[in-house]
Amino acid sequence: MNYLEAQRLYENSVKILSENQHEKGGFYASPPGTRYPFIYPRDHSMDILGAIDADLMDQARKGLEFMLNAQKPLGEFSQRYDIDGNDASYKDLQIDGNGLILYALGKYFEATGGSFFDKMADKKFIEEYWPVIEKAVGFILMNKNEEVDLIHTVNSIHEYPAYEHGFEMYANCACCAGVLEAVKMGEALGKDVSMWKEEGGKVRNAIMTRLYSPRRRSFIKCIRVKDKSSNPIGYDAFASSVIDVDAVEYAPAYFGLLPDSDVKIKSTVKRIHDNLWDKEIGGLNRYPEHWDRNNGGYGPWCHFTCELANHFINIDQKEMAEMYLGWVVDMAHEYQLPEHISTIERFEMWLEDYTNAKILRDSKMKMIEHVRAHPKWNDGLAYVTIPLIWPHAEYIRTYKNYMNKYG
Amino acid sequence: MIRLENMLPKAFLVGIIEMVDLVGPEKTYHWIEAIGNRLAEIEGPGFEGARDDNINYLPVCPFGNDLVEFIEIYGERPEEYQQLIDFVKDQKEQSEEGWNYPALSSVVGILHHIYSKRRAELAGAKLLNLGSKSPVSETKEYNEQAIARSGISKDEVSGYLDKSFCVSKIEYPEEE
Numbered sequence: 001m002n003y004l005e006a007q008r009l010y011e012n013s014v015k016i017l018s019e020n021q022h023e024k025g026g027f028y029a030s031p032p033g034t035r036y037p038f039i040y041p042r043d044h045s046m047d048i049l050g051a052i053d054a055d056l057m058d059q060a061r062k063g064l065e066f067m068l069n070a071q072k073p074l075g076e077f078s079q080r081y082d083i084d085g086n087d088a089s090y091k092d093l094q095i096d097g098n099g100l101i102l103y104a105l106g107k108y109f110e111a112t113g114g115s116f117f118d119k120m121a122d123k124k125f126i127e128e129y130w131p132v133i134e135k136a137v138g139f140i141l142m143n144k145n146e147e148v149d150l151i152h153t154v155n156s157i158h159e160y161p162a163y164e165h166g167f168e169m170y171a172n173c174a175c176c177a178g179v180l181e182a183v184k185m186g187e188a189l190g191k192d193v194s195m196w197k198e199e200g201g202k203v204r205n206a207i208m209t210r211l212y213s214p215r216r217r218s219f220i221k222c223i224r225v226k227d228k229s230s231n232p233i234g235y236d237a238f239a240s241s242v243i244d245v246d247a248v249e250y251a252p253a254y255f256g257l258l259p260d261s262d263v264k265i266k267s268t269v270k271r272i273h274d275n276l277w278d279k280e281i282g283g284l285n286r287y288p289e290h291w292d293r294n295n296g297g298y299g300p301w302c303h304f305t306c307e308l309a310n311h312f313i314n315i316d317q318k319e320m321a322e323m324y325l326g327w328v329v330d331m332a333h334e335y336q337l338p339e340h341i342s343t344i345e346r347f348e349m350w351l352e353d354y355t356n357a358k359i360l361r362d363s364k365m366k367m368i369e370h371v372r373a374h375p376k377w378n379d380g381l382a383y384v385t386i387p388l389i390w391p392h393a394e395y396i397r398t399y400k401n402y403m404n405k406y407g
Numbered sequence: 408m409i410r411l412e413n414m415l416p417k418a419f420l421v422g423i424i425e426m427v428d429l430v431g432p433e434k435t436y437h438w439i440e441a442i443g444n445r446l447a448e449i450e451g452p453g454f455e456g457a458r459d460d461n462i463n464y465l466p467v468c469p470f471g472n473d474l475v476e477f478i479e480i481y482g483e484r485p486e487e488y489q490q491l492i493d494f495v496k497d498q499k500e501q502s503e504e505g506w507n508y509p510a511l512s513s514v515v516g517i518l519h520h521i522y523s524k525r526r527a528e529l530a531g532a533k534l535l536n537l538g539s540k541s542p543v544s545e546t547k548e549y550n551e552q553a554i555a556r557s558g559i560s561k562d563e564v565s566g567y568l569d570k571s572f573c574v575s576k577i578e579y580p581e582e583e
Contacts, residue, residue, distance in 0.1 A: 073451040087530075088458055237412075
């Protein structure tokens with residue numbers, strides 16, 4: 001890995017993160033004038049985690065304030081918000097947002113001192129927003145199915161209900177981790193959170209059993225179920241399992257529900273690497289090409305590549321860590337990271353598929369223009385949505401982890 | 408087709424017919440108004456749909472599938488729906504605040520407008536419904552007073568309706 005370039009990418013990532021926080025606190029998903037000039041709780045939470053690791057604690061706090069003030073009456077955090085914190089959703093429930101906000105809040109609290117460094121810990125902030133935390137946990141538990149102890153969602157990290165509607169891996173891990181962070185915060189404040197602890201434990205156990213396939217030796221993507229309250233779920237119209245490999249099957253370790261050294265995680269990561277490492281251009285794809293929802297062309301994603309780099313750092317496989325992190329460093333363009341990278345051939349294939357199927361939305365036209373106008377097009381590559389802020393946050397976290405271990 | 412598991416949207420669409428027959432369009436309108444407002448209060452402030460600055464539009468008609476399917480199985484567009492649409496249009500014509508009413512192209516637009524308008528109010532804004540397009544006939548309808556107040560041309564509204572089913576302007580207090 002080119003250490004000097006890696007350092008420069010880190011420095012620019014911190015700059016990009018800082019520059020893309022609106023004065024009201026929201027982190028843009030991508031800068032105004034590009035594809036996603038809104039605040040998405042999922043991206044926003046990751047940006048907060050990146051800010052914490054970059055020691056931008058004021059920005060992290062401001063980001064949390066923005067989102068905690070934008071909670072909906074039932075306790076939900078929406079798919080996306082405008083810069084004023086108004087719900088601007090256009091998609092159905094994405095419950096991982098609730099888990100992610102709680103998880104980021106918990107990590108902020110921990111970074112300020114948590115329950116170990118009492119005097120430094122920002123307890124005042126947690127106390128101030130405790131009613132919001134209670135509602136956020138309440139909303140997660142409202143969507144828990146009592147038959148299987150898993151959280152139901154319509155969309156998750158890929159915003160793709162065809163593979164995510166039901167009890168989905170990422171959403172369950174995010175929500176479980178969020179509830180368990182709320183438990184830690186509550187305990188530090190002397191609140192009675194025993195019920196949350198019990199419910200969070202049930203969800204964790206269900207992830208370890210119902211969303212793990214011993215014969216495949218891998219976590220799986222999703223148990224498809226249409227309705228949260230289907231009882232019994234075996235009679236639900238969608239009842240089936242999604243067993244295709246997906247990068248987010250690593251989520252139990254990403255959210256700290258299992259250590260990276262756990263054999264279930266290691267064998268799951270092996271399956272992810274074997275199936276999703278891009279053999280042509282390197283980097284990690286998010287799911288199999290045949291799902292064919294490959295906006296901008298099938299190809300590897302920078303933030304999922306960073307996530308697995310973290311795994312290899314955590315289990316001390318330096319060579320693999322360097323292969324993953326080094327790829328991200330190599331693919332940065334002027335120290336900026338795109339959402340994902342494709343080839344011209346795959347880009348044109350996607351365009352043909354979507355044009356023929358008449359499913360190419362107007363909103364994609366701007367993205368197509370940008371991809372073709374980007375300098376990397378002349379190198380045979382399609383850079384889709386650059387910069388996207390999330391991979392910069394993820395890179396900050398991974399680079400810091402790498403340097404702490406090997407620097 | 409009707410199955411128990413998909414009966415509720417159809418029950419609401421039949422309910423509108425029954426209510427108009429039972430108590431007339433005015434009370435039916437207020438019944439729908441109460442439903443829309445109550446649901447908006449539960450959901451809270453916000454603007455659902457796609458956005459170009461302060462223009463809010465819906466590329467997909469949220470009630471379109473249910474309405475189209477219902478009219479197919481009902482056999483015709485119920486005349487009670489037209490009575491209700493005519494009632495709202497009369498109210499709009501008579502009101503000094505005609506801009507505050509929906510540009511109605513179908514009966515379900517009443518619920519949609521009241522719900523969206525209330526959510527906008529909760530966010531401290533007014534929602535001017537500039538135009539809509541029927542999911543059944545694709546006919547475009549406009550609210551001329553809302554268009555005049557918005558400062559957006561009717562051609563531009565029509566352009567949005569070419570790619571969507573409902574277009575509104577979000578008006579913040581400083582713009583009034």
